[in-house]
Amino acid sequence: xxxxxxxxxxxxxxxxxxxxxxxxxxxxxxxxxxxxxxxxxxxxxxxxxxxxxxxxxxxxxxxxxxxxxxxxxxxxxxxxxxxxxxxxxxxxxxxxxxxxxxxxxxxxxxxxxxxxxxxxxxxxxxxxxxxxxxxxxxxxxxxxxxxxxxxxxxxxxxxxxxxxxxxxxxxxxxxxxxxxxxxxxxxxxxxxxxxxxxxxxxxxxxxxxxxxxxxxxxxxxxxxxxxxxxxxxxxxxxxxxxxxxxxxxxxxxxxxxxxxxxxxxxxxxxxxxxxxxxxxxxxxxxxxxxxxxxxxxxxxxxxxxxxxxxxxxxxxxxxxxxxxxxxxxxxxxxxxxxxxxxxxxxxxxxxxxxxxxxxxxxxxxxxxxxxxxxxxxxxxxxxxxxxxxxxxxxxxxxxxxxxxxxxxxxxxxxxxxxxxxxxxxxxxxxxxxxxxxxxxxxxxxxxxxxxxxxxxxxxxxxxxxxxxxxxxxxxxxxxxxxxxxxxxxxxxxxx
Numbered sequence: 410x411x412x413x414x415x416x417x418x419x420x421x422x423x424x425x426x427x428x429x430x431x432x433x434x435x436x437x438x439x440x441x442x443x444x445x446x447x448x449x450x451x452x453x454x455x456x457x458x459x460x461x462x463x464x465x466x467x468x469x470x471x472x473x474x475x476x477x478x479x480x481x482x483x484x485x486x487x488x489x490x491x492x493x494x495x496x497x498x499x500x501x502x503x504x505x506x507x508x509x510x511x512x513x514x515x516x517x518x519x520x521x522x523x524x525x526x527x528x529x530x531x532x533x534x535x536x537x538x539x540x541x542x543x544x545x546x547x548x549x550x551x552x553x554x555x556x557x558x559x560x561x562x563x564x565x566x567x568x569x570x571x572x573x574x575x576x577x578x579x580x581x582x583x584x585x586x587x588x589x590x591x592x593x594x595x596x597x598x599x600x601x602x603x604x605x606x607x608x609x610x611x612x613x614x615x616x617x618x619x620x621x622x623x624x625x626x627x628x629x630x631x632x633x634x635x636x637x638x639x640x641x642x643x644x645x646x647x648x649x650x651x652x653x654x655x656x657x658x659x660x661x662x663x664x665x666x667x668x669x670x671x672x673x674x675x676x677x678x679x680x681x682x683x684x685x686x687x688x689x690x691x692x693x694x695x696x697x698x699x700x701x702x703x704x705x706x707x708x709x710x711x712x713x714x715x716x717x718x719x720x721x722x723x724x725x726x727x728x729x730x731x732x733x734x735x736x737x738x739x740x741x742x743x744x745x746x747x748x749x750x751x752x753x754x755x756x757x758x759x760x761x762x763x764x765x766x767x768x769x770x771x772x773x774x775x776x777x778x779x780x781x782x783x784x785x786x787x788x789x790x791x792x793x794x795x796x797x798x799x800x801x802x803x804x805x806x807x808x809x810x811x812x813x814x815x816x817x818x819x820x821x822x823x824x825x826x827x828x829x830x831x832x833x834x835x836x837x838x839x840x841x842x843x844x845x846x847x848x849x850x851x852x853x854x855x856x857x858x859x860x861x862x863x864x865x866x867x868x869x870x871x872x873x874x875x876x877x878x879x880x881x882x883x884x885x886x887x888x889x890x891x892x893x894x895x896x897x898x899x900x901x902x903x904x
Contacts, residue, residue: 560590
């Protein structure tokens with residue numbers, strides 16, 4: 410029997426769950442005393458068939474679906490999306506508490522589970538720290554984006570708390586923000602759009618107040634990628650210990666999807682590093698006018714391409730984008746015929762399988778953090794086209810601070826809740842120019858930096874790598890504290 414049980418609580422959403430499952434797998438592999446229970450809060454929106462359950466390979470990891478809370482799920486997007494989501498997550502506290510209680514009953518009655526030793530809560534599930542406190546166990550935050558962005562969140566929260574900053578003053582501002590976690594001054598105009606949603610914006614940045622309550626923050630990054638951002642936390646007593654333990658990349662089970670073989674067979678027929686892959690995440694979609702500009706830009710570039718093109722959800726609805734039944738309905742007339750020899754349009758994309766293929770030489774990406782890590786892992790240069798959430802800061806970091814990406818458009822925002830872009834159309838000329846720069850990456854410094862980062866990425870998780878070292882530090886520090894606390898309790902009960 411293992412000795413200590415960690416409870417992981419990811420946010421609803423496949424990307425967060427994938428990262429949590431991968432972290433759990435790494436931890437139990439590194440220490441035989443550990444087991445993990447992942448308490449999965451039901452998704453707020455229906456999940457496509459291509460995004461089914463995530464399997465685990467270890468007998469010391471189990472996934473438990475938390476029962477629905479009865480929280481009302483409107484068909485249309487609520488007025489304050491972030492506060493709504495936080496309310497949805499918080500509504501599951503009682504059910505999470507009940508599931509943890511079952512774990513304690515099992516371990517206390519001589520069952521197969523280990524003793525409860527701590528919580529690891531997703532960056533949006535900090536309300537569950539209260540539940541950890543009720544069970545008198547430590548709670549850690551798993552931050553599924555980068556260290557530099559975490560530093561930006563802390564910086565903005567400081568401006569709110571100490572300077573009484575009006576966040577609306579940053580909207581469309583030409584000024585820069587001196588956030589210590591970035592090498593270059595951060596442009597205020599690239600702040601996430603949630604910054605300017607009232608009251609969502611202040612509530613979002615005040616998540617960091619809960620982060621300070623945690624015993625540590627596990628970040629899905631690695632020291633060699635974000636040296637400056639990680640070092641910006643050192644020596645500051647306001648922050649809990651930071652552990653860069655990434656990259657946590659979920660390699661998945663895409664081989665079970667019948668669409669995979671069609672895509673891979675097409676890639677097999679293409680020359681090495683010749684294909685540009687366009688994919689914009691689980692919420693990435695465009696309206697008719699933008700789709701036509703992308704098509705025109707691809708055609709002008711003359712590059713081979715694999716394009717994940719998906720139908721937007723109905724405006725204002727909570728649904729995710731879906732595959733088109735017929736791409737002719739959205740693409741310019743004759744586009745598929747003219748590009749038949751060099752391009753392929755798909756719906757769902759097996760992103761890891763595609764990025765790992767020898768034929769892929771560039772990635773036009775929305776700059777979600779998981780996508781960034783996957784691209785660097787396989788050494789594929791990125792052209793940045795951020796859309797929502799923290800993707801604009803991610804794009805800035807890639808292009809300016811790290812110099813491992815080219816830019817298509819950095820000041821682009823789409824409203825994933827209402828539908829449509831908020832910042833104007835990205836033109837065919839911009840797309841053509843960005844793709845040409847991207848596919849030439851092998852001939853200039855960006856290509857070299859990406860290849861070097863690929864090696865550092867993998868080395869970080871090797872036996873003597875920096876991330877492995879941080880993982881060991883986390884396990885040792887947490888385990889010793891927990892064991893001492895448990896031992897003192899045991900001695901007290903014995904007498």
